[in-house]
Amino acid sequence: MSDDPSAQELESFRKQVRTWLGANAPKPPRFKLPDSFMEVGTDEQFNYLRDWQQKAYLAGYIGMSWPKQYGGGGMPAAYQAVVNSEMARANVPFMVNLIGLFWAGPTIMKLGSEEQKKRYIPKILSAEEIWCQGFSEPENGSDLANAQTTAIREGDEYVLRGTKVWTSLGVYAHHMILLARTDKSGPSKYHGLSFFLAPMRVPNVETTPIRKMTGEHGFTETRFDDARIPASCLLGEEGQGWSVALTTLMFERGNDGGQAGGLAMVPLRVAQVIELAQVMQRDGKPAIEDPVIREQLVRFAIEERGLELSQYRMRIPSLTQPRPFAIPMMSKLVMSELRRRLCAFAVSLQGEAGNLYVGDPDAWSDGDWQRSYMNAFSATIGGGTSQIQMNILGERVLGLAKG
Amino acid sequence: MQAASIQSRIEIAHSEEEALLTLSAAELLGKRWDFGDVRRALTSTTGYDASLYQQMAELGWLSLATPAAYGGAGMPVGALASLAEPMGKQLLGSPFLATTLASQLLLGAGSEAQKQHWLPKLGSGAAIGSIALSEPGESYAMLPTCVRLATSGTGFTLSGTKCFVLDAQHADLVLVSALHDGRPVVVLLEASALAGRIRRETLIDETRRSARIDLSGLLIGRDALLPAADATVAIEHTLRVAWLLLSAEMAGGAEGVLQLTLDYLKTRKQFGKFIGGYQALKHPMVEIMCAIEQGRSLLYHAATVFEQASVEREIALRMAKAQLGETYTHAADRSIQFHGAVGFTYECHAQLFFRRAQWAQHAFGDALHHRKKLGELMLRDASAF
Numbered sequence: 018m019s020d021d022p023s024a025q026e027l028e029s030f031r032k033q034v035r036t037w038l039g040a041n042a043p044k045p046p047r048f049k050l051p052d053s054f055m056e057v058g059t060d061e062q063f064n065y066l067r068d069w070q071q072k073a074y075l076a077g078y079i080g081m082s083w084p085k086q087y088g089g090g091g092m093p094a095a096y097q098a099v100v101n102s103e104m105a106r107a108n109v110p111f112m113v114n115l116i117g118l119f120w121a122g123p124t125i126m127k128l129g130s131e132e133q134k135k136r137y138i139p140k141i142l143s144a145e146e147i148w149c150q151g152f153s154e155p156e157n158g159s160d161l162a163n164a165q166t167t168a169i170r171e172g173d174e175y176v177l178r179g180t181k182v183w184t185s186l187g188v189y190a191h192h193m194i195l196l197a198r199t200d201k202s203g204p205s206k207y208h209g210l211s212f213f214l215a216p217m218r219v220p221n222v223e224t225t226p227i228r229k230m231t232g233e234h235g236f237t238e239t240r241f242d243d244a245r246i247p248a249s250c251l252l253g254e255e256g257q258g259w260s261v262a263l264t265t266l267m268f269e270r271g272n273d274g275g276q277a278g279g280l281a282m283v284p285l286r287v288a289q290v291i292e293l294a295q296v297m298q299r300d301g302k303p304a305i306e307d308p309v310i311r312e313q314l315v316r317f318a319i320e321e322r323g324l325e326l327s328q329y330r331m332r333i334p335s336l337t338q339p340r341p342f343a344i345p346m347m348s349k350l351v352m353s354e355l356r357r358r359l360c361a362f363a364v365s366l367q368g369e370a371g372n373l374y375v376g377d378p379d380a381w382s383d384g385d386w387q388r389s390y391m392n393a394f395s396a397t398i399g400g401g402t403s404q405i406q407m408n409i410l411g412e413r414v415l416g417l418a419k420g
Numbered sequence: 421m422q423a424a425s426i427q428s429r430i431e432i433a434h435s436e437e438e439a440l441l442t443l444s445a446a447e448l449l450g451k452r453w454d455f456g457d458v459r460r461a462l463t464s465t466t467g468y469d470a471s472l473y474q475q476m477a478e479l480g481w482l483s484l485a486t487p488a489a490y491g492g493a494g495m496p497v498g499a500l501a502s503l504a505e506p507m508g509k510q511l512l513g514s515p516f517l518a519t520t521l522a523s524q525l526l527l528g529a530g531s532e533a534q535k536q537h538w539l540p541k542l543g544s545g546a547a548i549g550s551i552a553l554s555e556p557g558e559s560y561a562m563l564p565t566c567v568r569l570a571t572s573g574t575g576f577t578l579s580g581t582k583c584f585v586l587d588a589q590h591a592d593l594v595l596v597s598a599l600h601d602g603r604p605v606v607v608l609l610e611a612s613a614l615a616g617r618i619r620r621e622t623l624i625d626e627t628r629r630s631a632r633i634d635l636s637g638l639l640i641g642r643d644a645l646l647p648a649a650d651a652t653v654a655i656e657h658t659l660r661v662a663w664l665l666l667s668a669e670m671a672g673g674a675e676g677v678l679q680l681t682l683d684y685l686k687t688r689k690q691f692g693k694f695i696g697g698y699q700a701l702k703h704p705m706v707e708i709m710c711a712i713e714q715g716r717s718l719l720y721h722a723a724t725v726f727e728q729a730s731v732e733r734e735i736a737l738r739m740a741k742a743q744l745g746e747t748y749t750h751a752a753d754r755s756i757q758f759h760g761a762v763g764f765t766y767e768c769h770a771q772l773f774f775r776r777a778q779w780a781q782h783a784f785g786d787a788l789h790h791r792k793k794l795g796e797l798m799l800r801d802a803s804a805f
Contacts, residue, residue: 291799305799308792308795311792311795311799312788312791312792312795314795314799315791315794315795315798315799316791318739318794318798319718319739319742319743319791319794320714322718322721322739323714323715323717323718323739323743324714324717325430326430326432326714326717326718326720326721327713327714327717328430329430329431329432329717330432330716330717330720333432333433333434335434335438335439335442336432336434336716336720339675340709340713343709343713344713347706347709347710347713350706350710351710351714404699404703407699407702407703407706407707408699408702408703410706410709410710411696411702411703411705411706412702414706414709415682415696415702415705415706415709416682416686417682417685417686417694417696417697417701417702417705418686418693418694418696418697419697420697420698420699420702
C-alpha cells in the first residue's frame with residue numbers, strides 16, 4: 018500500500034470525482050428505485066443498479082483500496098472514503114452487490130485462500146457475479162448458531178440439504194455465503210458449522226420470492242434438496258464456520274472500514290425531514306415554525322451528528338478508551354433505529370396526508386416516506402434484530418452476564 | 421424526497437499532549453481522590469483538598485489555556501476538556517472550573533495590569549477566582565439584567581444580587597457582570613469587598629460550593645472596572661468555555677456512573693443469576709452506553725472546533741451540552757433504580773453522581789434551553805446541516 022495521500026492530493030481527487038459524478042451519475046429511471054439492496058424487487062430495478070455499479074467500477078471508484086491482483090485499485094483507503102462521501106453528496110444510487118462488496122468480499126479477503134480471492138473478488142467488484150447471504154433459517158433466526166442445514170462431504174463435493182430464508186437478492190444471486198452443519202456430534206451448537214461460498218445456479222437449489230409487508234418483492238427462500246457443490250467452496254477449515262460467520266457479522270453490523278466502497282443504501286438525512294417540515298403546514302403556518310416540531314428536529318439533528326462524528330472518532334485510539342470496539346459494534350443498532358424513527362416522524366409530519374400511500378396521485382413525494390418507514394424494519398430486524406444487538410453489546414462490550 | 425445538500429463538518433482532533441493530559445489526570449485523581457475523599461469533602465467548608473489543588477497547579481492544569489506571557493502553557497481552550505473529563509469521572513471537588521472561567525473572562529475583558537497581576541496567581545494556585553454572571557429570577561440569560569453599575573463620585577456603586585457564584589466563599593477575586601449605561605461590563609471584586617455579603621447556597625450537589633452575593637450599595641473604585649466598554653464578547657466566550665468544561669465533566673461523570681452500575685450488575689445475584697443477565701437491565705445499560713459514546717463524539721468535536729469563530733462552534737458546544745446533560749442525568753437516574761433499595765440510600769455512591777448530574781445539566785443552560793437555541797441556529801435553512 019502506498020503512503021497516505023496529502024490533503025492536497027485528496028482535494029484534487031475530490032474535484033475529479035465530483036466532475037465524474039456530475040457527468041456519469043445515472044439518470045433517474047421512470048420506475049421507482051428501492052432504498053437498499055434489501056428491496057430490489059423487479060428486473061428493471063436490478064439491471065439499472067447493476068449497470069451503475071459496473072460503470073462506477075470501470076471508472077475505478079469501487080474496491081479502490083483492495084489489491085490490484087484481485088481487481089482492486091491498490092490505493093490508500095482515504096481515496097475510497099472521498100468517493101463514498103462524494104457519492105453520498107451527489108445522491109447517486111447504492112451498490113447493488115452490497116453483500117459481495119461489504120460482507121462476503123471482505124470475509125474472503127480476510128480468510129479466503131489465494132485461489133478463492135482470485136476466483137471471486139474481481140467479479141464481486143464488477144457486479145458480474147451477485148452475492149446473497151444464507152444465514153437465517155425458518156427455525157433459526159436470532160439463534161444463528163443453531164443452523165440445521167447440513168453439508169455432508171462426499172468425495173470432492175459437499176451435499177447440501179436444508180432451507181435458508183429472508184435472503185435478499187436471492188433470485189439474482191450467483192453465490193451465497195452459507196452457514197451449514199458439517200458435523201452434528203460436536204459438544205455445542207457452535208461446533209461443527211462450516212462456511213461455504215456456495216453456487217446458487219446448480220441442480221436441486223430452488224429459490225422462491227417472498228412478499229414483504231409493503232406488498233413488494235425483495236427477499237426469498239432457498240431450498241437445498243441434496244444439492245452438490247465442489248469442496249473448494251469451503252471457506253476456512255471445516256468446523257470453523259462459526260468463527261468465519263462472526264467475521265462476516267463484524268463487517269455486516271459494524272463499519273470496519275475493510276469494505277469495498279460505494280453507497281450501502283439511500284441515505285436518509287435529517288436535512289430531508291427539515292425540508293419536509295418547511296413544506297408541511299400546521300395551524301396555517303409552516304410546520305417548521307411549530308416549537309414542538311422544532312424540538313424533535315433538533316433532537317434528530319443531534320443524534321445524526323453524534324453518529325457521524327462517532328464514525329470519525331473511532332479511528333482515533335486515544336479517544337476510544339475504555340471501549341475501543343463500542344462504536345463499530347453499535348453502528349448497526351443505532352443507525353437502523355434512527356432511520357426507523359426518522360421515517361416515522363416524517364410520516365407524521367404529513368398529518369392526515371401521511372395516510373396516503375405509494376400510487377396515490379396526492380401522496381406526498383409519491384409516498385416515499387411511508388414506504389421507507391415500513392422498509393426501515395428490514396435493517397432493525399435483518400442482520401440480527403436490535404434486541405439481539407443489545408444482548409451482544411451488553412455481553413461483549415459491557416461484560417454483563419448472558420441471559 | 422429531494423436530495424439535500426450534505427455538508428460534512430466532521431472534525432475531531434486529539435493531540436499527543438492532550439492524550440497525555442487525560443492519562444495523567446486519570447492517574448493522579450485515581451490515586452488522590454477516591455470515594456472516601458469525595459465523602460469527606462461533602463461536609464468540609466471548602467469542598468476541596470488544598471494540597472491536591474496545589475499539585476494540580478504545579479502540573480500546569482490551572483494555567484493550561486493561559487498565554488505564556490501570563491505564566492501559562494498557552495494551549496487551546498479545547499485542551500481543557502482532556503482534564504475536565506477525568507475530573508468528572510472521579511467526582512473531583514475543586515475550584516478548577518471557577519478559576520478557569522475567571523481566568524478566561526479576565527483574559528477577554530481585563531486590562532494589561534489586571535491580567536499581569538491576577539493570571540499568574542490564578543495559575544499557580546496562589547489565588548482562587550470565580551465569576552458572577554447569574555441573577556435570581558432569570559434562567560440562562562447570557563448577559564446581566566438586574567445588577568447595575570452606577571457612577572458615584574470618583575468610583576461606582578453596585579446594585580442587585582448575583583447567584584450561583586462558584587467557590588465565592590474562598591475566592592480571592594470574583595468577576596461580576598453588570599449593566600452600565602445599558603451595556604454589559606465586568607468589575608473585579610476582591611474578597612475584602614465581599615465580606616458580609618455572601619450567603620452560601622445549599623446545593624443539590626454536595627460536592628460543590630456556591631453562594632449568593634448581595635451587591636446593593638457596594639462602593640467600588642474606578643480601577644475595579646475591566647476596561648472593555650462592552651464585555652459581551654468576553655462574557656460569551658466565558659460561557660462557551662463553561663459549556664465545554666461542563667460537557668467534558670458530564671461525559672466523565674456519565675462514564676463513572678456507568679461503571680458503578682455495571683460493577684453492581686456483575687456482582688449482585690437474584691433468583692440465582694447475576695442481575696446484569698436480565699434484559700430489562702441489560703438493554704437500558706446498552707442504550708446508556710450508546711448515548712455516552714455519541715455524547716463523547718459531540719464533546720471532542722466541540723473541543724476541536726473551539727478556536728474557530730463560527731456558528732458551527734456554537735452548534736457543536738450546545739449539542740454537546742444538551743446531549744451530555746440528558747445522558748448523564750439518565751445514567752445516574754437508572755443507576756439509582758438498578759441498585760434497588762441500596763440505590764436509595766445515602767451510602768450508595770450513585771447519589772453522588774445523580775446530584776452532580778442534576779447540577780451540571782442545569783448550570784449554564786439545560787438541554788431544553790440549548791435545543792431551543794439550536795433550533796434558532798439550524799432551522800432557518802435545511803442546507804445548514
